[in-house]
Amino acid sequence: DAGITQSPRHKVTETGTPVTLRCHQTENHRYMYWYRQDPGHGLRLIHYSYGVKDTDKGEVSDGYSVSRSKTEDFLLTLESATSSQTSVYFCAISESMTRKSTDTQYFGPGTRLTVL
Amino acid sequence: KQEVTQIPAALSVPEGENLVLNCSFTDSAIYNLQWFRQDPGKGLTSLLLIQSSQREQTSGRLNASLDKSSGRSTLYIAASQPGDSATYLCAVSSTGGGADGLTFGKGTHLIIQP
Numbered sequence: 001d002a003g004i005t006q007s008p009r010h011k012v013t014e015t016g017t018p019v020t021l022r023c024h025q026t027e028n029h030r031y032m033y034w035y036r037q038d039p040g041h042g043l044r045l046i047h048y049s050y051g052v053k054d055t056d057k058g059e060v061s062d063g064y065s066v067s068r069s070k071t072e073d074f075l076l077t078l079e080s081a082t083s084s085q086t087s088v089y090f091c092a093i094s095e096s097m098t099r100k101s102t103d104t105q106y107f108g109p110g111t112r113l114t115v116l
Numbered sequence: 117k118q119e120v121t122q123i124p125a126a127l128s129v130p131e132g133e134n135l136v137l138n139c140s141f142t143d144s145a146i147y148n149l150q151w152f153r154q155d156p157g158k159g160l161t162s163l164l165l166i167q168s169s170q171r172e173q174t175s176g177r178l179n180a181s182l183d184k185s186s187g188r189s190t191l192y193i194a195a196s197q198p199g200d201s202a203t204y205l206c207a208v209s210s211t212g213g214g215a216d217g218l219t220f221g222k223g224t225h226l227i228i229q230p
Binding site for chain 2: 033035040041044045050056059103104105106110
């Protein structure tokens with residue numbers, strides 16, 4: 001299994017509070033991604049990173065920000081959590097060397113976030 | 117915008133049967149297609165990746181095919197076992213100018229009856 005950990009694994013928070021989710025990899029892969037998984041919608045891309053300090057938006061980026069100050073860590077922040085952000089969040093990594101997802105993506109175990 | 121559809125949404129078959137899961141995508145401009153397995157409450161496990169230039173990939177009892185021009189892929193599972201019960205997800209990486217990352221189908225929930 002690819003060395004990907006996510007923390008916390010479960011979190012319950014209240015509307016309006018800030019929340020930061022962490023993804024940590026030990027594979028030294030260049031690409032890192034954040035997806036959310038919701039019933040009826042499947043997995044959707046939130047943000048991704050193609051290198052330290054290099055990030056870009058995905059399909060559902062509104063209300064989220066990311067940061068990558070080290071190769072191994074990719075943080076997802078909900079500045080002011082809303083109930084619509086209740087979801088399961090997955091981090092993924094890929095060793096693609098080009099600007100696109102040309103290689104296998106490996107997924108972390110997920111973080112279940114509940115916003116009350 | 118790329119869209120990925122998986123049929124059927126759910127499937128229940130007796131142990132030992134061979135089965136086929138289907139995946140279709142609307143834009144044939146892809147780099148690759150991946151099949152994943154997801155067990156309840158768990159993350160995704162990559163099963164097979166097919167590059168756009170390939171026609172099929174095999175791993176053990178699994179065989180995935182790709183027809184890029186028609187926007188279709190199939191995952192064939194031979195001699196199914198109860199341990200194969202899971203949700204199977206198909207995802208494509210598109211070459212268009214949009215965001216990077218994968219576009220996923222909603223999955224096929226597979227139950228293998230002992």
